[in-house]
Amino acid sequence: MKKTLNLIDPIDEWGSMKVDTNGRLIDISAEFCENFSINKQDWIGTSINDIIQGTFNRKRTKVLFGVIFGYSCLVKVSKVNEHQLYRVIVRQDDIDHVEMISFMNSMDSSKMKKKSSFQSRYSFEEIMGESPAIERIKELSARIAISNSTVLLTGESGTGKELFAQAIHGLSSRKNNPFVAVNCAAIPDELFESEVFGYEAGAFSGAKKEGKPGKIELAHHGTLFLDEISELPYQAQGKLLRVLQEREVERLGGTANKNVDIRIIAATNRDLKTLVQEGKFRQDLFYRLYIFELKIPSLRQRKEDILPLAYYFINYFNEMLGRQVKFIDVKLQEWLLNYEWPGNVRELKAYIERGMNIVEGDTIMMEALYFSPSESAPQRERESAPLLSLEEAVANAEIDAIQRALQEAKGDRTVAAQKLHIHVASLYRKLSKYNLK
Numbered sequence: 001m002k003k004t005l006n007l008i009d010p011i012d013e014w015g016s017m018k019v020d021t022n023g024r025l026i027d028i029s030a031e032f033c034e035n036f037s038i039n040k041q042d043w044i045g046t047s048i049n050d051i052i053q054g055t056f057n058r059k060r061t062k063v064l065f066g067v068i069f070g071y072s073c074l075v076k077v078s079k080v081n082e083h084q085l086y087r088v089i090v091r092q093d094d095i096d097h098v099e100m101i102s103f104m105n106s107m108d109s110s111k112m113k114k115k116s117s118f119q120s121r122y123s124f125e126e127i128m129g130e131s132p133a134i135e136r137i138k139e140l141s142a143r144i145a146i147s148n149s150t151v152l153l154t155g156e157s158g159t160g161k162e163l164f165a166q167a168i169h170g171l172s173s174r175k176n177n178p179f180v181a182v183n184c185a186a187i188p189d190e191l192f193e194s195e196v197f198g199y200e201a202g203a204f205s206g207a208k209k210e211g212k213p214g215k216i217e218l219a220h221h222g223t224l225f226l227d228e229i230s231e232l233p234y235q236a237q238g239k240l241l242r243v244l245q246e247r248e249v250e251r252l253g254g255t256a257n258k259n260v261d262i263r264i265i266a267a268t269n270r271d272l273k274t275l276v277q278e279g280k281f282r283q284d285l286f287y288r289l290y291i292f293e294l295k296i297p298s299l300r301q302r303k304e305d306i307l308p309l310a311y312y313f314i315n316y317f318n319e320m321l322g323r324q325v326k327f328i329d330v331k332l333q334e335w336l337l338n339y340e341w342p343g344n345v346r347e348l349k350a351y352i353e354r355g356m357n358i359v360e361g362d363t364i365m366m367e368a369l370y371f372s373p374s375e376s377a378p379q380r381e382r383e384s385a386p387l388l389s390l391e392e393a394v395a396n397a398e399i400d401a402i403q404r405a406l407q408e409a410k411g412d413r414t415v416a417a418q419k420l421h422i423h424v425a426s427l428y429r430k431l432s433k434y435n436l437k
Ligand SMILES: Nc1ncnc2c1ncn2[C@@H]1O[C@H](COP(=O)(O)OP(=O)(O)OP(=O)(O)O)[C@@H](O)[C@H]1O
Pocket: 109, 110, 126, 127, 128, 129, 155, 156, 157, 158, 159, 160, 161, 162, 163, 164, 227, 228, 267, 268, 269, 345, 346, 349, 414
């Protein structure tokens, strides 16, 4: 049976290895020995390079994809004092290859934001693109980075707003403190306050005995990135305003306020001004956020970045998948340049990833980007199916469409929402309504 990947907190269930400064194994956990059927004593002193085989560049990453004793694994590397700990977080017999690659990709970039607290991973050098439009935004962002002001990043979904948020944090004086990202669309309304503001012991039934700090407290001395701020529940908007004004936070069920030193970077792909006019977003909060607006241009507004970005992702997946693609076929280049890219850079990356999984040779062609008919959702047998109530029929149609969009988007919910022409928050609601993964 496939395991559900919990991107928020991957579980360390395959065991770990401790490595010294020379890359030699000094300890292996009992779970690791058991799961990989090895005898600890036989392997102590061995080089980690002989244990993990793969093409991934180990120096540059904290998450590796490699083969360990015949199993494809994802391994998380962290520093423990002067040693390094290699934790096997996913093993391929649990999930399929493509899912593993997507998982790896998500650990590596945007979805990493769902981890509670970590340092930023991107600098401006890693934001690809040399079009005047993107260069201008990079310059402005770098200037804003050194101040402590609130920043509002606007732009269509997939344009790189989170990348900019991380780069701004990385250039600020807070860079050695946490960058905590909250996707306001992804947290159900009823959990929002406890997740973001934290709670005290016994605040509600099911609460942890010792209480829990919220994301705001976790971002103390660092940056709090509020992605999809337009989806912030109305009640939470008032509480957030108080945090911004007073720089203090009150946990749910708490009586005392705690001082917090945070910088807020918010992002949205919706027009907040319109939401204010419609009474869906508080005007006072809007003005608190609307201090520096950075508008990230869509990909179709900077077509000169399309091919450099495509090659950048080809190199990325060459390294990850052990491919040696060097060229983009002329027909495909034309198509890439003429496509509208509603999902922007994220969509381009997903297309290239798709192609790189099936490409043969050194040139990626048009065909590699198409879905084969066998992959589309199976057709319902109309005649033999019993007549359903309209409500059931609509639900079935929605489920089919969502599953298909998720399949085409390879599990990326934002891209799937774009394909369905709905907001990602509605997609999350429907996923929860139909109990879909
Ligand atoms: N200029 C860029 N250079 C390299 N990678 C990029 C660039 N822009 C975006 N990406 C990649 O595209 C994907 C989407 O970027 P990101 O999550 O920052 O977009 P976003 O605008 O925050 O999207 P959303 O509004 O849906 O949250 C990520 O995988 C990111 O690494």
